[in-house]
Amino acid sequence: xxxxxxxxxxxxxxxxxxxxxxxxxxxxxxxxxxxxxxxxxxxxxxxxxxxxxxxxxxxxxxxxxxxxxxxxxxxxxxxxxxxxxxxxxxxxxxxxxxxxxxxxxxxxxxxxxxxxxxxxxxxxxxxxxxxxxxxxxxxxxxxxxxxxxxxxxxxxxxxxxxxxxxxxxxxxxxxxxxxxxxxxxxxxxxxxxxxxxxxxxxxxxxxxxxxxxxxxxxxxxxxxxxxxxxxxxxxxxxxxxxxxxxxxxxxxxxxxxxxxxxxxxxxxxxxxxxxxxxxxxxxxxxxxxxxxxxxxxxxxxxxxxxxxxxxxxxxxxxxxxxxxxxxxxxxxxxxxxxxxxxxxxxxxxxxxxxxxxxxxxxxxxxxxxxxxxxxxxxxxxxxxxxxxxxxxxxxxxxxxxxxxxxxxxxxxxxxxxxxx
RNA sequence: GGAGGGGUAGCGUAAUUGGUAACGCAGUGGUCUUGAAAACCACCGCCUUCGGGCUUGCAGGUUCGAGUCCUGUCCCCUCCGCCA
Numbered sequence: 001x002x003x004x005x006x007x008x009x010x011x012x013x014x015x016x017x018x019x020x021x022x023x024x025x026x027x028x029x030x031x032x033x034x035x036x037x038x039x040x041x042x043x044x045x046x047x048x049x050x051x052x053x054x055x056x057x058x059x060x061x062x063x064x065x066x067x068x069x070x071x072x073x074x075x076x077x078x079x080x081x082x083x084x085x086x087x088x089x090x091x092x093x094x095x096x097x098x099x100x101x102x103x104x105x106x107x108x109x110x111x112x113x114x115x116x117x118x119x120x121x122x123x124x125x126x127x128x129x130x131x132x133x134x135x136x137x138x139x140x141x142x143x144x145x146x147x148x149x150x151x152x153x154x155x156x157x158x159x160x161x162x163x164x165x166x167x168x169x170x171x172x173x174x175x176x177x178x179x180x181x182x183x184x185x186x187x188x189x190x191x192x193x194x195x196x197x198x199x200x201x202x203x204x205x206x207x208x209x210x211x212x213x214x215x216x217x218x219x220x221x222x223x224x225x226x227x228x229x230x231x232x233x234x235x236x237x238x239x240x241x242x243x244x245x246x247x248x249x250x251x252x253x254x255x256x257x258x259x260x261x262x263x264x265x266x267x268x269x270x271x272x273x274x275x276x277x278x279x280x281x282x283x284x285x286x287x288x289x290x291x292x293x294x295x296x297x298x299x300x301x302x303x304x305x306x307x308x309x310x311x312x313x314x315x316x317x318x319x320x321x322x323x324x325x326x327x328x329x330x331x332x333x334x335x336x337x338x339x340x341x342x343x344x345x346x347x348x349x350x351x352x353x354x355x356x357x358x359x360x361x362x363x364x365x366x367x368x369x370x371x372x373x374x375x376x377x378x379x380x381x382x383x384x385x386x387x388x389x390x391x392x393x394x395x396x397x398x399x400x401x402x403x404x405x406x407x408x409x410x411x412x413x414x415x416x417x418x419x420x
Numbered sequence: 421g422g423a424g425g426g427g428u429a430g431c432g433u434a435a436u437u438g439g440u441a442a443c444g445c446a447g448u449g450g451u452c453u454u455g456a457a458a459a460c461c462a463c464c465g466c467c468u469u470c471g472g473g474c475u476u477g478c479a480g481g482u483u484c485g486a487g488u489c490c491u492g493u494c495c496c497c498u499c500c501g502c503c504a
Contacts, residue, residue: 038469045473052440052473055485059439068484075484242465244430244447373466 001100001359008034017106020321022115025103033096040089044082051078101210105356107321108330114320120333121320126304127313129337130396137402138340139394140271143169145402146420149272160269161261161276163387168420172393172406173279173386175413177254180281180306180383184252187302189283192253194233197224202236205361207327207353214262217276226258230282231380235357238286242373243365248295249286252383254279272387273338273345281383286363289355292377293330296352299381300332303348306384310407312392313337315344329354336392347388350381 007014011027018025054075061068112121143149148169154162165173181191203209203225208216217226227233230253237251257280268274283302287295300316307314319331331351335344358364358375366373397405404420411418 041473042469045468046471048474049472051484055440058484062439072484079484 001356002103002106003355003359004030004034004100007031014106018104020107020111020113021104021324022322023104027103030096030099030103033092033099037089037092037096040085040092044085044089047078047082047085051075051082054078098210101204101360104326105207105329105354107324107328108352108354110318111324111330112318112320115322116320117323119320120317120323123316123318123332125313125315126308127311127337129313130339132339132398134400136339136395136398138271139391142394142398142402142404143272143390146404148172148420159276161274163272163275165390168414168417169390171414172390172410172420175410176384176386176389177279177281178413179410180386181252181254183306183309184281184283184302184383187250189250189252189302192234192237192251194227194230194253194255196227196255196258197222198227198232198236199224202232202239205236205239206232206357207360208232211326215260217258217260227255228259229257229280229380229382230255231284234282234284235286235363235378235380236361238363238376239361241363243286243363243376247286247288247365247376248291251284252281253284254281256280271340272391275387278388279386281386283350283381283383285379286365287377287379288365289374289377292352292354292379295377295379296330296332296350299379300334300350303334303350303381303383307334307336307347309409310389310393312389312396312407314347325351327351327353327356329356336388337396338392339395345388345392347392348382348384351379353378353380 002014007027007030011031015025015027054071058068058071058075061071112119114120137145140149140151144151146168148166150164150166154164157164185191197219200209200223203216208228212228216228218224219226233255234251234253238249243249256277258277261274261276264274272278283299285295285299304314304316314334314336317333317335319328319333324331328351331349333346334348334350336347337343338345354377355375357378363376363378364373365376393407393410394404397407399405399419406414406418406420
């Protein structure tokens with residue numbers, strides 16, 4: 001959510017900044033609703049002050065044993081006026097709230113102009129795109145031939161966009177999770193294990209709702225939502241709290257993630273790239289505003305170094321305004337080389353959400369001795385998406401004989417196994 | 421799932437028939453001190469257009485006035501049942 005005070009002061013300027021995301025918002029509506037709201041609120045507060053005073057007088061008179069029926073009768077009218085004004089305020093307040101919840105975060109000045117992923121700006125590249133002396137296979141072929149990924153039975157058991165990992169596939173999955181969690185822990189992130197089902201308030205807090213309701217799996221009879229990312233439980237940890245502990249707070253968690261992939265029909269239908277359920281190790285940081293930019297750079301390198309240690313070629317791009325997500329103020333995507341696609345494919349996304357989520361989720365901090373509370377900045381990023389990492393390993397490390405070499409750093413997690 | 425009990429400031433506790441949220445501890449700032457402790461003073465839930473408004477899990481209702489009465493709901497505890 002954006003700061004209503006800022007919208008009040010400079011609606012045109014903010015609307016202009018949002019154009020960078022290729023979003024057109026009519027903030028005049030907000031300004032009008034806000035003005036109306038404040039006008040009515042002021043009236044209500046005046047009447048309440050009057051009523052409080054009158055009630056106090058009633059109390060005094062009754063204590064003295066005097067009659068107060070005239071005052072009670074008068075004050076009843078004040079109460080009715082308050083009730084009427086409140087009734088007129090409620091829809092305005094609700095409309096304003098609903099509207100504000102749909103306004104995206106403002107991109108930071110360094111975000112490049114552009115509309116689509118083609119306009120993203122490459123920051124740097126790592127590693128050489130592998131040159132094969134034989135005809136390569138896609139990861140879904142490799143996985144099925146090695147008997148470590150079973151898409152067919154996954155369709156039977158669940159449906160399309162699900163997968164089953166078998167034997168060494170399942171072990172590799174677990175090994176990668178352990179590798180990523182250890183890596184994050186060494187860099188000061190506290191490991192957490194969180195719920196996969198969250199309530200609606202949490203989904204609003206991080207900005208999934210209301211805009212992306214159709215993308216979430218809803219557990220209907222109990223009204224829970226399956227998390228689309230561990231960002232949701234991790235960032236909501238401190239919802240409605242004033243943090244007095246020293247910042248930053250750094251968390252990591254492995255969770256499954258669930259996405260309906262509404263609107264992705266026909267895209268990436270083969271393989272592990274786009275699934276309804278996938279594993280991911282997530283990083284979340286809660287920062288003081290003045291540190292969030294350097295924190296983002298740190299988090300980016302936390303994620304990039306995983307690929308470097310596994311010696312997987314990647315490139316990092318800064319997303320242009322039009323390709324950015326709803327709540328992001330600045331986002332880097334890390335894209336791993338995927339031979340079957342013949343291009344780099346997103347494997348991690350690292351974002352600075354500034355105070356956007358903090359305002360929605362009401363997460364504030366107070367430094368010792370300070371009187372005033374301030375909104376924190378929240379950041380999140382994938383350590384890596386695990387399924388896509390498996391895909392990248394299978395494809396980049398495939399051998400002519402159909403087997404796959406295991407990256408050196410992963411071998412200790414597989415009891416020394418060097419090849420599948 | 422059933423029955424009972426409970427939710428008040430970070431923690432622990434108060435609040436006559438409904439009368440407008442109190443106290444202790446912890447914490448912060450200050451006085452004093454070489455320094456510290458102790459003692460003392462102030463602050464010690466949120467917002468504010470600085471008038472004031474809000475705040476007893478949350479949302480409503482009754483009332484001039486609700487921690488207190490009513491309805492719904494969430495969470496916690498105990499017991500029973502079921503269960504990995």
